[in-house]
Amino acid sequence: MSLSKVPPQEGIVHTYGFNLTAFEFTPSSKQTTPNIILFIGGLGNGLLNVPYLPALAEATTKFKSQDGESWNLVQVLLSSAYSGFGTSSLERDSNQIKKAVQYFRSETGGKRRKIVLMGHSTGCQNSLHYLVNVNNRGDLPDSAQIQGAILQASVSDSEAFSNDLKKEELGALLKEVYDDYISQGKESHILPEKFRKLVFNTPVTAYRFYSLTSKRGDDDFFSSYLTDDDFKKTFGRITVPLLVLYSGSDQFVPSSVNKAELVSRFQRSTPSEYWNSNSKIIEGATHDLGEGSRGGVFDILIESVTKFITDVE
Incomplete structure (x- = not known):
C-alpha cells in the first residue's frame, strides 16, 4: 500500500x-x-x-x-x-x-x-x-x-478512451451498449465486468459509459x-x-x-x-x-x- x-x-x-x-x-x-x-x-x-x-x-x-x-x-x-x-x-x-x-x-x-x-x-x-x-x-x-x-x-474522455482502445474495439463496445441497453430503455442498467475494466474497475451504467465514450455523447x-x-x-x-x-x-x-x-x-x-x-x-x-x-x-x-x-x- x-x-x-x-x-x-x-x-x-x-x-x-x-x-x-x-x-x-x-x-x-x-x-x-x-x-x-x-x-x-x-x-x-x-x-x-x-x-x-x-x-x-x-x-x-x-x-x-x-x-x-x-x-x-x-x-x-x-x-x-x-x-x-x-x-x-x-x-x-x-x-x-x-x-x-x-x-x-x-x-x-x-x-x-x-x-x-x-x-x-x-x-x-x-x-x-x-x-x-x-x-x-x-x-x-x-x-x-x-x-x-x-x-x-x-x-x-471520448478521445482518451479511443487513445487506449483500437477504433474497431471501441466501436463494437459502443454498438453493444446502444443496441442492448440504450435503444431498449435500459440506460440505468449496470454494464458487465468487461466494461468496468475500461473505467478504473468502476461499476458503470449504460448511460454513463455511452455518454463518456461516444462521439457527441452528453459528456463530449x-x-x-x-x-x-x-x-x-x-x-x-x-x-x-x-x-x-x-x-x-x-x-x-x-x-x-x-x-x-x-x-x-x-x-x-x-x-x-x-x-x-x-x-x-x-x-x-x-x-x-x-x-x-x-x-x-x-x-x-x-x-x-x-x-x-x-x-x-
Whole structure:
C-alpha cells in the first residue's frame, strides 16, 4: 500500500445536503472568507488526491479581489466523487453544484459573495455544463449564480478512451451498449465486468459509459473533432469570465491532437469579453500537474489563477 504524499490539511468540513460534503482549506487564515473557489475533481477523484490542491489552497488565502476581499479554496465532493461517477450524470452533478453554491451563499455556509467554479479533468465538464445549462438561465436566483470559472485539464474522455482502445474495439463496445441497453430503455442498467475494466474497475451504467465514450455523447465538450458550431453551443453561451489552463504534456490527450489549435478554437468560440487573457497551455504539465511534470508547473498555475481572481467582479 502506497502512502499519501499530501501532508495533513487544516480546514472546515461543510455538509450541504444528504451525503454531500465540502472541505474548505484554511491553511493560513483559520477562518472562512467572503469569497471561494469551488473545486470539482475528475473521474475517480476524491478528497485531496489532486496534487496541486494544498499549494493552491495556501496561495488562495493570499488572493485579494479588486475590492480587497479575501478567498479560500473549497473542494466539493459530489455523489459522483470517487467511484460514484459510474452511476452519475452531468445533470445530477449540476443540481448538486447548485445546492453547494446556494449553501455557501446562505447564513450557515458563510454568506459568500463571490464564487468561482474550478474544474479538473471531467470536473471541467461539470463546470461548463453548469455555465451553459444553469448559470445563464433567466429564472436562476442570484444565490445560485457564479462569478467565473476555471478549466484545468479540459480533456476529451471520448478521445482518451479511443487513445487506449483500437477504433474497431471501441466501436463494437459502443454498438453493444446502444443496441442492448440504450435503444431498449435500459440506460440505468449496470454494464458487465468487461466494461468496468475500461473505467478504473468502476461499476458503470449504460448511460454513463455511452455518454463518456461516444462521439457527441452528453459528456463530449472538448474533443478535437467537434466543429466550431459545436463549440458555439457550449463555449459560445458562457456569460462569466473563463480561465482555461490546458496541460501541455497531458497523457490523456492523443498525440494527434494539436493542443494549441484546440485551445485557440475554445477561445474563438467564447465571447471575447469573457475569455481571460491568462488562459494558456502549461508546458511540461501532465494531466494533474503531478508525477512526470516539469518543475515549476504549480507556480504557473497559481500565478494564472491569482491574476484571474484579481479581475473577478
